[in-house]
Amino acid sequence: MGSFSIWHWLIVLLIVVMVFGTKKLKNMGSDLGGAVKGFKDGMKDGGTKPDEAAPAAGQVASSAQAEKTTIDVEAKTKS
Numbered sequence: 865m866g867s868f869s870i871w872h873w874l875i876v877l878l879i880v881v882m883v884f885g886t887k888k889l890k891n892m893g894s895d896l897g898g899a900v901k902g903f904k905d906g907m908k909d910g911g912t913k914p915d916e917a918a919p920a921a922g923q924v925a926s927s928a929q930a931e932k933t934t935i936d937v938e939a940k941t942k943s
Contacts, residue, residue, distance in 0.1 A: 881889065 884892075
């Protein structure tokens with residue numbers, strides 16, 4: 865009872881495949897792989913020099929990128 869044999873793991877795998885289906889498991893695997901790849905890329909980019917880094921959070925890079933339309937949500941709900 866201390867460790868599981870290969871038969872225990874095969875039965876567990878069979879039950880998981882029956883519950884989730886192969887397509888959903890494939891999608892979950894590709895999503896997990898993409899997340900790991902993105903994390904690795906982020907760790908590589910984290911080693912850049914400070915002068916090459918992106919602007920600090922909360923700062924707008926240029927006024928041309930700022931959106932020109934503003935919607936006042938409170939004004940719409942009061943009307």
